[in-house]
Amino acid sequence: xxxxxxxxxxxxxxxxxxxxxxxxxxxxxxxxxxxxxxxxxxxxxxxxxxxxxxxxxxxxxxxxxxxxxxxxxxxxxxxxxxxxxxxxxxxxxxxxxxxxxxxxxxxxxxxxxxxxxxxxxxxxxxxxxxxxxxxxxxxxxxxxxxxxxxxxxxxxxxxxxxxxxxxxxxxxxxxxxxxxxxxxxxxxxxxxxxxxxxxxxxxxxxxxxxxxxxxxxxxxxxxxxxxxxxxxxxxxxxxxxxxxxxxxxxxxxxxxxxxxxxxxxxxxxxxxxxxxxxxxxxxxxxxxxxxxxxxxxxxxxxxxxxxxxxxxx
Amino acid sequence: xxxxxxxxxxxxxxxxxxxxxxxxxxxxxxxxxxxxxxxxxxxxxxxxxxxxxxxxxxxxxxxxxxxxxxxxxxxxxxxxxxxxxxxxxxxxxxxxxxxxxxxxxxxxxxxxxxxxxxxxxxxxxxxxxxxxxxxxxxxxxxxxxxxxxxxxxxxxxxxxxxxxxxxxxxxxxxxxxxxxxxxxxxxxxxxxxxxxxxxxxxxxxxxxxxxxxxxxxxxxxxxxxxxxxxxxxxxxxxxxxxxxxxxxxxxxxxxxxxxxxxxxxxxxxxxxxxxxxxxxxxxxxxxxxxxxxxxxxxxxxxxxxxxxxxxxxxxxxxxxxxxxxxxxxxxxxxxxxxxxxxxxxxxxxxxxxxxxxxxxxxxxxxxxxxxxxxxxxxxxxxxxxxxxxxxxxxxxxxxxxxxxxxxxxxxxxxxxxxxxxxxxxxxxxxxxxxxxxxxxxxxxxxxxxxxxxxxxxxxxxxxxxxxxxxxxxxxxxxxxxxxxxxxxxxxxxxxxxxxxxxxxxxxxxxxxxxxxxxxxxxxxxxxxxxxxxxxxxxxxxxxxxxxxxxxxxxxxxxxxxxxxxxxxxxxxxxxxxxxxxxxxxxxxxxxxxxxxxxxxxxxxxxxxxxxxxxxxxxxxxxxxxxxxxxxxxxxxxxxxxxxxxxxxxxxxxxxxx
Numbered sequence: 001x002x003x004x005x006x007x008x009x010x011x012x013x014x015x016x017x018x019x020x021x022x023x024x025x026x027x028x029x030x031x032x033x034x035x036x037x038x039x040x041x042x043x044x045x046x047x048x049x050x051x052x053x054x055x056x057x058x059x060x061x062x063x064x065x066x067x068x069x070x071x072x073x074x075x076x077x078x079x080x081x082x083x084x085x086x087x088x089x090x091x092x093x094x095x096x097x098x099x100x101x102x103x104x105x106x107x108x109x110x111x112x113x114x115x116x117x118x119x120x121x122x123x124x125x126x127x128x129x130x131x132x133x134x135x136x137x138x139x140x141x142x143x144x145x146x147x148x149x150x151x152x153x154x155x156x157x158x159x160x161x162x163x164x165x166x167x168x169x170x171x172x173x174x175x176x177x178x179x180x181x182x183x184x185x186x187x188x189x190x191x192x193x194x195x196x197x198x199x200x201x202x203x204x205x206x207x208x209x210x211x212x213x214x215x216x217x218x219x220x221x222x223x224x225x226x227x228x229x230x231x232x233x234x235x236x237x238x239x240x241x242x243x244x245x246x247x248x249x250x251x252x253x254x255x256x257x258x259x260x261x262x263x264x265x266x267x268x269x270x271x272x273x274x275x276x277x278x279x280x281x282x283x284x285x286x287x288x289x290x291x292x293x294x295x296x297x298x299x300x301x302x303x304x305x306x307x308x309x310x311x312x313x
Numbered sequence: 314x315x316x317x318x319x320x321x322x323x324x325x326x327x328x329x330x331x332x333x334x335x336x337x338x339x340x341x342x343x344x345x346x347x348x349x350x351x352x353x354x355x356x357x358x359x360x361x362x363x364x365x366x367x368x369x370x371x372x373x374x375x376x377x378x379x380x381x382x383x384x385x386x387x388x389x390x391x392x393x394x395x396x397x398x399x400x401x402x403x404x405x406x407x408x409x410x411x412x413x414x415x416x417x418x419x420x421x422x423x424x425x426x427x428x429x430x431x432x433x434x435x436x437x438x439x440x441x442x443x444x445x446x447x448x449x450x451x452x453x454x455x456x457x458x459x460x461x462x463x464x465x466x467x468x469x470x471x472x473x474x475x476x477x478x479x480x481x482x483x484x485x486x487x488x489x490x491x492x493x494x495x496x497x498x499x500x501x502x503x504x505x506x507x508x509x510x511x512x513x514x515x516x517x518x519x520x521x522x523x524x525x526x527x528x529x530x531x532x533x534x535x536x537x538x539x540x541x542x543x544x545x546x547x548x549x550x551x552x553x554x555x556x557x558x559x560x561x562x563x564x565x566x567x568x569x570x571x572x573x574x575x576x577x578x579x580x581x582x583x584x585x586x587x588x589x590x591x592x593x594x595x596x597x598x599x600x601x602x603x604x605x606x607x608x609x610x611x612x613x614x615x616x617x618x619x620x621x622x623x624x625x626x627x628x629x630x631x632x633x634x635x636x637x638x639x640x641x642x643x644x645x646x647x648x649x650x651x652x653x654x655x656x657x658x659x660x661x662x663x664x665x666x667x668x669x670x671x672x673x674x675x676x677x678x679x680x681x682x683x684x685x686x687x688x689x690x691x692x693x694x695x696x697x698x699x700x701x702x703x704x705x706x707x708x709x710x711x712x713x714x715x716x717x718x719x720x721x722x723x724x725x726x727x728x729x730x731x732x733x734x735x736x737x738x739x740x741x742x743x744x745x746x747x748x749x750x751x752x753x754x755x756x757x758x759x760x761x762x763x764x765x766x767x768x769x770x771x772x773x774x775x776x777x778x779x780x781x782x783x784x785x786x787x788x789x790x791x792x793x794x795x796x797x798x799x800x801x802x803x804x805x806x807x808x809x810x811x812x813x814x815x816x817x818x819x820x821x822x823x824x825x826x827x828x829x830x831x832x833x834x835x836x837x838x839x840x841x842x843x844x845x846x847x848x849x850x851x852x853x854x855x856x857x858x859x860x861x862x863x864x865x866x867x868x869x870x871x872x873x874x875x876x877x878x879x880x881x882x883x884x885x886x887x888x889x890x891x892x893x894x895x896x897x898x899x900x901x902x903x904x905x906x907x908x909x910x911x912x913x914x915x916x917x918x919x920x921x922x923x924x925x926x927x928x929x930x931x932x933x934x935x936x937x938x939x940x941x942x943x944x945x946x947x948x949x950x951x952x953x954x955x956x957x958x959x960x961x962x963x964x965x966x967x968x969x970x
Binding site for chain 2: 025066067071074078083150153159163183185186189190197200286
C-alpha cells in the first residue's frame, strides 16, 4: 500500500505545473460524498449562519459539510485558493475585495446575509441608568477613574476584543483626547468572559462591542455616542475621529465553486435571514450551550417557511 | 572515623573550589566592567535614550509587507510557485488525503483493531488494551471524524519528519563537519516557541493543511536528526573496529553495525518527534489544520470549556498512548530475548495485519463503518457547570482571602507592572550588560555573545518595548514556577508516595494542548497579563517538578548515607548535600522552565497578555504578516537569549514538552 500511495503521489505531482491556489482541502469530498467547506469565524453569530447552512446542506441537499475556523482576513486568502468554498458573514474588507473580487476575480459576491452589523462602544445599562450622561463621548473623561483596572494603569479601561476584528479604537482614543487605555483581551471568548464577570459584580465597564450579538440579551448594554459617522471619515486610519458605520453583512463565494458548486452554491446564494433569526440561534449555542447542530435543528423546525425558499428548485 | 573522613573531604574541598569560583566570577565581572566603562560613555553620548535608540532600528514592515503582497499576487503564475512550492503543497494534500481515506475506509472498528494490534506487537498486551480504550473514548466523545483528521495529518507529518530527520542525522552522524554545522542549529530550533513557526509557512503556502503539515515537520524533525546523529556517533569503537576488520564496506558497516547499534536513540527520537508533532498539530489549528485542534479552537471562541475538553481529552489520550507505546518499544529493545510464548517476527505482524483487515471487513459488512451516533456521550454540560460554579464562588468576594480576580489584580499591580516598568526604564545598554553578565557567569563567553546579539537584534527589529513587556511576564512566571516547582519537587523526592500520586497528573498536564489552559485561567483571573502568566506557570510546572525530583533522587547514595551517619538533620541533608549535588539538574530545570514559560506567555496574547504574543496573533488574524513576522523574529531572539542566559555549560538533549 505504501508503494501504491507513493505511486499516486508521483503521478499526481510528478510533472507539469502545480497551482497551489487550486488545491482544495484534503478532507473534502471523501468517500464520494459531495462536500462543501465553510469558513467559520470566531464569533458566535458566524457560527449560527454556518450551523443552519450546514444542517440544511446535510439533511435537505445531501452534502457533507466541513468547517474550518479561520480569521477574517486570512479567510479571504483561503477562499481565493479554494480551500474554503464560502464566507457567510463579512464585515467589510475593502482592500481584500479590491484584490480578490475586482483584480484576481477568484472570489465572487454572494449577496446580502440580511443582517446589518454595527460596531460601537458600550457601557452596561445598569451603569448608564445611574449616570445617564456617560452615553455621550464628551463626558467619558469624567468617568475614567471609575473605569480603571490593573491592566489600564492610571487611565480608564476600554476593553477591546479579538485582534482580528475591525477596530479604530486606538486612534479614536488619541484623536478624541480621552483618558483611556485600550486593553486588548486577545480573543472574543476572553472578552465575553470578562464582560460577564463585570456584570455579575455590577461593576461599570466600557467595551468595544458589536450588534447583532447574543450577549446583549444576557448583559444589557447601552451604546456610547461617538461623533457621527460620515462617508470617508474613516479613510485615514490614523486620523479617525468618528463612529463606526452600519454595515450590511455580505456573503462571498469562491469563483469556481460559485460556477460549479451546483445546488450547494445556489443554496448559499439564496441564504438570507434577519438579525432576530441569527440571535435566536446564537443564544441557543452560546448561552444554552446547545451544540450548533441542535441549535440549528431547533430553529429550522420552527421556521420552515423561511428556509424553504432558500432551497434551489 | 572512616565515615568522618569521607565527609570532611568534600567539605574541605568546597571553600577552595568556592574561592576559585568567586575569583573567576570576579574576573569575568571585572572584565565586563572595564568593557562597559569604555563603551557605555561612547554609545550613550551618541544615542542617549532609555529605550532602544531609534537610529539603530531597521524597519522591516515595508519590505515584508511587499513580499507578502507579491506572493499573493504571483502565487498562481510565478514558476517558483508552480513548479516548486505548488508540488510540495500538492504532495502534502495528496498524502494526507490518501491516509485519511484509508482511515475512513477501515472504519472505526478497523482503526481500533489496528491501534490495538500495533500496540500489542510493539509494547505488549497492557498497552494494547489502553490503546483500544483510548481510541474508543475518542469516538465516544463524538470526536471520531476530527480524530481521524488529526491522525491523518499526524501520520504524514511524522513520516516526513522521520525521513527528514534521519537524513540530516545520517549526514551529521557520518561527517564531523556537518555535525559541527548542524548541531547549534538543531539545538537552537528546540527552544523556539511553536507559535513562531506558523507565520513563515503561512506566508508561502497560505492558510490550510499544507502549511500546517510543513510547520509541524519543521518543528518535529530536529529531535529525530539530533538523536540519529548522537546514536551513530556513539557507536562502540571496538565493534566498529571488528566490523571493519572483517572487511565490511562502508555501506555494510552502516547498515549492519551502526544503525542497529543506534536503535535505542532512533526510537527515542521517534518518540520525541511524535510528541512534538502532536503538540504542533494542535496549535496549527490557528492556520487551518482542522481536526481536534480546530474543535478546541472553535469551542474556545464561544467560551465553551466543556466542548474544548471534549476535544482536548482525545488529544491527551492520543499523546499518552503514542508516548507510552514508543517508549515501551525502546525499552524492549534492550531487554532479554523475547520468550517463546509470544508471536514474534514477521509472523506476528502478519497475524496483526490479517486480523485488522478481518475486523474492518466485518464492520463494513455489518454496515457499521461510521461511528454510530447513538454511542456518544456529552461531557460538555457537566464540565461547564463545574466551571460556572468555580467562577461564581472563587472569582471575587471570598471572605478574608479575597477572590482570584483580586489576586490577579494585586499580582498585576504589585509584581508585573513594577517589573515591566523597571525593565523599560533601564537604559538599553544596561540591559545588554546584564544579559552579558548573567550569560557569562552561568555559561561560557560564547553563550554570552549569542545572548547579547539576540537581545540587540530585538532592538534592531524595533520591538524593544513589547519584548521587555513579554520578558517581564516571563520573569514573573518563571519565578513563581521555580518556587512552586522546587518546593513540590523536593517534597516528591522525599516521599515516594507523593511522587507516585503526582506522576499521572504530571503526565496529563504535560500533554494537554496549551489552548485548553487559556479559558479556565480567564474564568479565574480575568483578562490581561495575569492569566497569561498563570497559564504559563501551570504549563511549565510539570517539567520543573519532574527534573527537580529526578535530580534530587539521583544524588549519590553514599554522600547521603555519610551525611546521615554524621547526624545531619533531614533539613541539613537537603540544604548541604542534596541541593548542592543536584545543582546541574536544578539549572536544567530553570532552563526548561524558562523555555516552556516563554512558549505559553506568547500564546497568552490570546487572553490579553499583549506584547509580542499579541503582535503575532494580530499578524495572523489580520493577514498582516509583516507585523507578525517581526513579532515572531523577536520571539525567536528572546527565546534564544533566555535559553543562552540560563544555559549551564553542559546541556542535555531532552525537551520537556
